[in-house]
Amino acid sequence: MQVTDLTSQPLSTTAAVGTREFLDHYQKFWAGTTIENSSLSANEIALRQALVLRHVNASAELLRVRGFSTDRIRAILFVGNGSANGHACLDREGAVAWFAIGCFKRELETKVFTMHELIHALHYAARPEFSFQTIEQKNTVWRQLITEGIATYLTKRLWNLTDEETLWADALPPEQIQSWMTACRDSEKRLFDLLRENFESHDLSIDLFYASNPADIFSFRAGYYVGMKVIESIATQYHLSHCDLLNVTSAGMKRLVLETLRSHPYQNLAHSAR
Ligand SMILES: [Zn+2]
16 A cells, blocks of 8 residues: 655645645545644654554554455545544545544544544445545435445454444543443434435535534434444344445445344334433
8 A cells, every 4th residue: 555645745835646636635525725734843743643654554454464455545644734534535546545644643543543544445446436526425424324334343343442442432531432322322213213314415414424512412423323333234134244345336235224224223212212
């Protein structure tokens, strides 16, 4: 896997075509007006670059050992403006996992989310129909549910993590993660119904994949919880290997996910039905 490191240069001077294409994508879909961050010292940038690079290499090596085609993807490291820690996209040369190193400070969050973003890139490389070229595609519920579910579930399995670790790493205090998990379990039926009813929607008011309001799981990443549960259920029921999951067509995966959203045995149905 080729790694491009842009952490020690101003992004405005970057001339390589593939890199410019990625920076335009980052600005359009994630960053907004500015893509630079001038608040980190050179020393802090060097520390975070080393942290992210070490985990990107470790994650890529584990993926390679487990049979994933890591030579099909590239990685880009840059400082970023703090709007998102990473994701993946397609350009004319293939799939890119990108990492805004300014967002990474701790070991566990870096271990978890470098693997998570590399899986997004592998998934987009295998099945380009899961990537996005428009804001509407980016926000489409089924696309977010499936891609985030696969990235979260496979990260859990590959690093042998708990649900809590793969969903949040150490980004929140442990007691806050526990109460978030409890709230998700207690609201499983409402969450599953909401995702099923809005499966084809790209309405921005469906806030399940963003971290807008820590007091309300419906605006605080509960979509990741459902995605992980749904993909875990599909992988088990249909005996899909880790690599198989990345190769299911969008039509096939949408059908399996809708079936699972309809038939899932809720953890806490009595509470959910209130
Ligand atoms: Zn993701």
